[in-house]
Amino acid sequence: MEIDNLVVRYGEKAAVDGLSLTVTGGTVTSVLGPNGAGKTTTVESCEGFRRPESGRVRVLGLDPIADHDELMPRIGVMLQEGGAWSGVRALEMLRYVASLHTHPLDIPALAERLDLGTCGRTPYRRLSGGQKQRLSFALAIVGRPEIAFLDEPTTGLDPHGRREIWQLIRDLRDDGVTVVLTTHAMDEAEQLSDQVHVVSAGKVIASGTPDTLTEHGTKSLEDVYLALTAPPRREHK
Numbered sequence: 750m751e752i753d754n755l756v757v758r759y760g761e762k763a764a765v766d767g768l769s770l771t772v773t774g775g776t777v778t779s780v781l782g783p784n785g786a787g788k789t790t791t792v793e794s795c796e797g798f799r800r801p802e803s804g805r806v807r808v809l810g811l812d813p814i815a816d817h818d819e820l821m822p823r824i825g826v827m828l829q830e831g832g833a834w835s836g837v838r839a840l841e842m843l844r845y846v847a848s849l850h851t852h853p854l855d856i857p858a859l860a861e862r863l864d865l866g867t868c869g870r871t872p873y874r875r876l877s878g879g880q881k882q883r884l885s886f887a888l889a890i891v892g893r894p895e896i897a898f899l900d901e902p903t904t905g906l907d908p909h910g911r912r913e914i915w916q917l918i919r920d921l922r923d924d925g926v927t928v929v930l931t932t933h934a935m936d937e938a939e940q941l942s943d944q945v946h947v948v949s950a951g952k953v954i955a956s957g958t959p960d961t962l963t964e965h966g967t968k969s970l971e972d973v974y975l976a977l978t979a980p981p982r983r984e985h986k
């Protein structure tokens with residue numbers, strides 16, 4: 750996947766402002782950055798949900814806007830607050846999305862791994878925040894995508910859910926799936942990523958493996974991140 754000098758505006762405001770990065774196939778890439786830095790907008794541009802003002806995006810060699818219909822069946826998308834019809838039951842939704850794909854994952858096995866069995870008959874609006882999150886992750890991967898875009902995949906999950914999703918992400922990579930995730934959890938980025946990009950004000954300000962960014966583990970990724978994204982100091986008179 751390649752993003753070259755991407756600019757996306759909402760009205761006057763450039764949410765993404767000349768962002769470039771490359772993602773190698775079969776790796777896990779984390780995009781980190783402060784709230785409002787432009788991570789979600791970047792990922793949505795790769796999914797074809799945002800039209801760039803300028804720049805070039807290619808996902809699996811395709812243009813996410815012009816080739817949207819060809820691209821969509823090949824990617825998995827987990828949106829922040831993805832949502833679903835309020836009355837749909839969790840397993841119904843999973844079965845429906847699976848039915849749109851040629852070779853979906855085994856639903857009972859996936860539901861069990863994500864602990865969706867007990868809430869499988871619960872309408873979406875009555876699921877807890879963490880259950881919605883688990884369902885949303887399952888929906889993103891059930892179609893065996895070639896690239897999975899995961900926007901804050903473990904936010905709000907209990908520690909068991911977090912670890913299960915981490916393991917599922919590792920399993921995806923072992924199966925050759927490319928994973929692009931955004932996260933505010935530095936331990937998650939450090940544990941899972943082959944490559945990390947730090948975004949601030951719509952641009953990539955640092956990139957590297959967790960090992961290079963942390964200078965071979967002599968610093969924590971959180972300290973590196975905090976130093977890179979520190980707001981300018983205010984002058985006190």
Ligand SMILES: Nc1ncnc2c1ncn2[C@@H]1O[C@H](COP(=O)(O)OP(=O)(O)OP(=O)(O)O)[C@@H](O)[C@H]1O
Pocket residue numbers: 759764782783784785786787788789790791
């Ligand atoms: N639909 C929208 N309309 C107008 N402005 C938007 C819209 N979506 C995002 N923005 C603005 O664009 C900027 C980038 O937002 P974006 O959601 O891409 O950031 P983010 O890095 O994903 O943030 P967070 O970590 O809080 O999820 C922010 O200033 C945000 O207010």
